[in-house]
Amino acid sequence: MSAPPTIGVLALQGDIAEHLRVLGGLGVRTRSVLRADQLDDVDGLIIPGGESTTMSKLAVRYDLMDPLRKHVGEGLPVYGTCAGMIMLADRILDGTADQQTVGGIDMTVRRNAFGRQSESFEAQVGIDGLAGDPVEALFIRAPWVESIGTDTVAIGQVSSGDRAGRIVAVRQGSLLATSFHPELTGDARIHGLFVDMVKGQA
Ligand SMILES: NC(=O)CC[C@H](N)C(=O)O
Numbered sequence: 001m002s003a004p005p006t007i008g009v010l011a012l013q014g015d016i017a018e019h020l021r022v023l024g025g026l027g028v029r030t031r032s033v034l035r036a037d038q039l040d041d042v043d044g045l046i047i048p049g050g051e052s053t054t055m056s057k058l059a060v061r062y063d064l065m066d067p068l069r070k071h072v073g074e075g076l077p078v079y080g081t082c083a084g085m086i087m088l089a090d091r092i093l094d095g096t097a098d099q100q101t102v103g104g105i106d107m108t109v110r111r112n113a114f115g116r117q118s119e120s121f122e123a124q125v126g127i128d129g130l131a132g133d134p135v136e137a138l139f140i141r142a143p144w145v146e147s148i149g150t151d152t153v154a155i156g157q158v159s160s161g162d163r164a165g166r167i168v169a170v171r172q173g174s175l176l177a178t179s180f181h182p183e184l185t186g187d188a189r190i191h192g193l194f195v196d197m198v199k200g201q202a
Pocket residue numbers: 048049050051052053081082083084086111112140141142143
């Protein structure tokens with residue numbers, strides 16, 4: 001049997017521990033990534049939820065922005081949740097003037113699109129390719145995907161209510177992003193999908 005893959009969590013800011021915990025339950029090796037050279041040691045990377053403007057500033061300060069772009073360009077599988085989704089977007093709306101992203105997914109993402117922290121909510125989201133019930137998705141000052149390019153696949157949309165149809169999960173090649181936080185709701189299926197992507201099985 002081949003060794004389990006090592007999946008890193010970008011540890012600049014955000015809900016790092018929660019992702020490490022879910023990954024640990026899936027039998028992969030994990031490590032926190034804070035330096036560019038650590039990117040060479042991982043088979044996949046998660047960019048957590050948090051605050052994308054802060055994460056962006058810290059990535060620049062820690063000399064991680066260009067190395068992250070390089071690894072994404074070379075095909076490193078990366079999964080971004082919420083602020084992590086924003087970090088993976090080629091284009092953002094309602095960002096701050098100096099806000100940079102790693103990019104990689106051909107999409108336009110609107111920050112804080114679902115409203116303020118007090119308007120955090122849960123909704124059921126069916127994810128294409130995921131067996132079983134829809135995911136109980138938790139949105140916290142979440143972005144939505146305003147538009148996607150031809151190579152980007154919308155794999156999850158809000159199914160009911162006044163946000164029905166909003167794209168909240170996308171995949172483009174080895175990159176995956178969700179507006180919501182499966183690391184906080186105890187449903188490991190999306191992390192499982194990402195582990196399969198890292199293994200080249202999805
Ligand atoms: N829960 C989150 O990750 C919130 C994201 C945050 N609103 C941002 O713009 O970065």
